[in-house]
């Protein structure tokens with residue numbers, strides 16, 4: 001999270017009354033919170049009063065949820081034995097926990113094949129079933145699901161669970177794992193803190209992985225590096241060695257998978273090491289599907305990070321689908337004696353770090369509501385003194401998302417989004433894009449009342465004043481400032497080039513592109529012309545996205561102060577989409593063009609076709625980028 005402590009967009013879930021399985025004493029929670037110096041006292045007071053008001057019985061926070069361990073087994077009886085032993089040796093604190101064991105069938109042996117082999121496999125299967133049958137599980141129900149034919153890892157995972165309610169959790173373990181005796185206590189604490197405590201809840205979180213975080217899929221699977229201070233963080237990647245799944249995202253995934261698999265849409269996400277896995281293993285594995293889904297939704301997983309390669313769940317990497325030979329334990333298991341760990345420290349969600357598939361830090365929930373928040377955000381964003389203000393008024397969602405994919409491709413991060421679709425903007429903020437809440441920002445400061453202006457609709461008043469004041473704030477903060485419309489895609493990052501010290505303002509008359517140089521003169525000029533911009537109206541002002549630029553250029557010319565250039569620019573070369581349909585982005589680049597724009601009123605379908613022709617359409621059927629772009633620093 002940046003400096004401006006923005007509140008994340010929170011979704012409040014309806015609480016439902018469900019069977020009692022787990023009751024947590026509020027007293028214990030308070031005591032714990034009191035010991036946790038990271039939780040400010042005010043928020044402690046807030047949360048305790050909220051809890052009491054939600055649950056009428058004072059003093060008791062009742063959280064009812066079911067917890068089921070899903071063990072995926074095949075033909076490795078020794079592995080399964082070790083796995084189940086560790087599960088039954090864990091501390092469940094008297095809670096009810098279910099155990100479901102899925103035993104996959106051996107692969108069919110062709111008729112005429114060695115019948116000794118077949119007998120051996122039948123015998124092995126019986127030994128495994130017998131072992132699970134005889135295995136005593138005292139914490140809840142035990143169910144054994146024995147398949148009639150070989151399902152494979154993908155089906156084993158996907159069919160392991162269909163959540164029955166929003167208060168059901170599944171912890172999936174493959175049979176070559178061993179879990180820490182502390183694993184359940186830890187997961188329970190996560191569920192209570194990050195799922196049931198609405199002040200720490202985020203709809204983006206799909207679960208928690210207990211395995212040691214190891215690699216970065218967007219960077220060829222490179223080793224992941226973290227500082228020693230981070231003990232709990234969020235990361236997009238799923239961890240298959242001990243994964244807790246939250247019900248809603250899992251159900252959403254199952255439906256998504258169903259649709260994509262049925263329609264034959266492969267889970268390819270360019271730039272990811274998992275494409276190679278998919279090409280090699282195909283439908284034997286499930287992770288490429290899940291990863292693609294998580295990318296399209298912008299979801300995250302909770303991870304732990306302990307020193308000395310320790311973890312609450314470890315994999316022995318026994319021979320099977322993933323390993324030809326045993327690779328040995330991947331990490332060191334945390335046992336009961338590991339008392340010096342910060343295991344029980346659950347920090348507020350706001351203070352945790354979030355990382356994407358490139359292991360690049362992302363900052364969800366940056367919604368600027370006041371000019372002060374905006375100022376702090378600009379200070380944290382600017383790159384070489386430049387800020388890009390992106391105007392998404394009237395921009396269709398896919399077109400806006402395509403623009404953001406180009407920003408990602410070009411490593412452009414110094415932007416902020418303005419627009420009129422607040423639901424869409426809030427969702428963009430949830431996935432890490434900084435946005436302005438236009439209504440709140442405008443009402444947060446005493447700007448002039450422009451409602452007396454004739455011929456200017458209220459929507460335009462809002463749009464004009466928002467753009468005018470955000471540009472003003474950026475120029476006053478000392479940044480070269482770009483206003484960039486949603487009616488273009490950049491081919492290169494020309495926004496980082498300076499226009500030269502002789503140009504105070506530059507505008508492209510055909511498109512919504514405006515530049516203001518960081519200087520006291522430009523800041524003053526801009527401030528002076530705001531009334532003129534707002535007053536510009538009548539038939540001479542074209543409708544749509546260019547209205548603001550026309551008004552601004554008119555006002556600047558009228559004022560005659562500062563050097564204004566239109567169109568010709570040493571660094572900016574705009575190509576009209578209509579004129580470039582027979583070419584492609586790389587040949588445009590050779591001609592020195594760095595932006596493609598299109599005329600207002602172009603229908604979205606036509607636009608989409610043209611952008612595809614030129615090769616600058618980067619959006620897939622899920623309305624997300626077709627690739628991840630990791631930039632090495």
Ligand SMILES: *[C@@H]1O[C@H](CO)[C@@H](O)[C@H](O)[C@H]1NC(C)=O
Pocket residue numbers: 016017018019020021055062063064
């Ligand atoms: C939890 O479930 C039990 C049993 O159904 C019920 O009596 C109790 O009221 C529930 N508690 C809450 C807080 O939902």
Ligand SMILES: *[C@@H]1O[C@H](CO)[C@@H](O)[C@H](O)[C@H]1NC(C)=O
Pocket residue numbers: 107108109110113114117
């Ligand atoms: C017999 O089955 C095994 C295991 O499925 C396989 O590796 C082998 O190639 C088969 N042999 C013949 C002759 O089909």
Ligand SMILES: *[C@@H]1O[C@H](CO)[C@@H](O)[C@H](O)[C@H]1NC(C)=O
Pocket residue numbers: 227228307308
């Ligand atoms: C992190 O901890 C390890 C092991 O305790 C130590 O070797 C390393 O120097 C530490 N790194 C930093 C940056 O403190």
Ligand SMILES: *[C@@H]1O[C@H](CO)[C@@H](O)[C@H](O)[C@H]1NC(C)=O
Pocket residue numbers: 410492493494496497498
């Ligand atoms: C701007 O970014 C491009 C890459 O997108 C880079 O080649 C160029 O050197 C950068 N210019 C400045 C002034 O940093």
Ligand SMILES: *[C@@H]1O[C@H](CO)[C@@H](O)[C@H](O)[C@H]1NC(C)=O
Pocket residue numbers: 583584585586587
């Ligand atoms: C782009 O067009 C040029 C010439 O028209 C061609 O040589 C080049 O291969 C094209 N590039 C791509 C990526 O299609």
Ligand SMILES: *[C@@H]1O[C@H](CO)[C@@H](O)[C@H](O)[C@H]1NC(C)=O
Pocket residue numbers: 383411413631632633
């Ligand atoms: C991408 O941007 C980041 C953050 O501004 C910067 O640290 C990094 O060097 C850039 N990478 C490349 C390849 O330009």
